[in-house]
Amino acid sequence: MGETGSKFNHSRWFSKNHRRVLCLGLKSSGKSAITASLTSNFPRAAKPLPEIGCYKFKVAKYTIAFYDLKGDEQSKFFWRHHFEGSQGVIFVIDLSDMNSFENAKQVLKELMNDLLLKDLPFLVIGNKIDLSQRYNKETVMGMLDIQREKEWELILTCAISGEGVIDGMKWLLEKMNSVS
Ligand SMILES: Nc1nc2c(ncn2[C@@H]2O[C@H](COP(=O)(O)OP(=O)(O)OP(=O)(O)O)[C@@H](O)[C@H]2O)c(=O)[nH]1
Ligand SMILES: [Mg+2]
Structure with a gap:
């Protein structure tokens, strides 16, 4: 009998030093720029x-499988297909576009509550x-107004210069290690 649904045993397919990360966020928030910053700073696996x-x-010692998914409406519909087996989530918000902020906040809230x-x-x-x-971090924290018991962190970045990107990835890796 094959394994089905949520009983699928990912550990059979991924070694203990593999981590699977989703990079999500609205269109043009900078997900691919963040991905480029990470892949240029860490050795390719x-x-x-x-x-x-x-x-x-x-x-x-960790191999990160990093999923940089597109954020347009059509692509968002397929995000769910990548959820299972993931161990950490990055959600990118474009702080230069306040017109999209409330929408981004809503999408983030839904993801944080997703089963x-x-x-x-x-x-x-x-x-x-x-x-x-x-x-600054404090003002964005206030604007996000996130109530969550599980681990989360806010980091401000410039994906073009790379400022903040590596620190964010290291935080996530540390937290993924403590829960997996
Ligand atoms: N000034 C500035 N521009 C940025 C930054 N991050 C990304 N951009 C620019 O914003 C635009 C969109 O960035 P992408 O990384 O393609 O956005 P994305 O989230 O991958 O977009 P989709 O894949 O379409 O959902 C590009 O022109 C980037 O160069 C940043 O920190 N500062
Ligand atoms: Mg992209």
């Missing part, structure tokens, strides 16, 4: 498959701080 948004790189993601650590990235210098 396999050839990327950009057509499915999958990149593999190594951080210390398949609700126990995972979330790294919320407030991106494009080079274009939005009036926001």
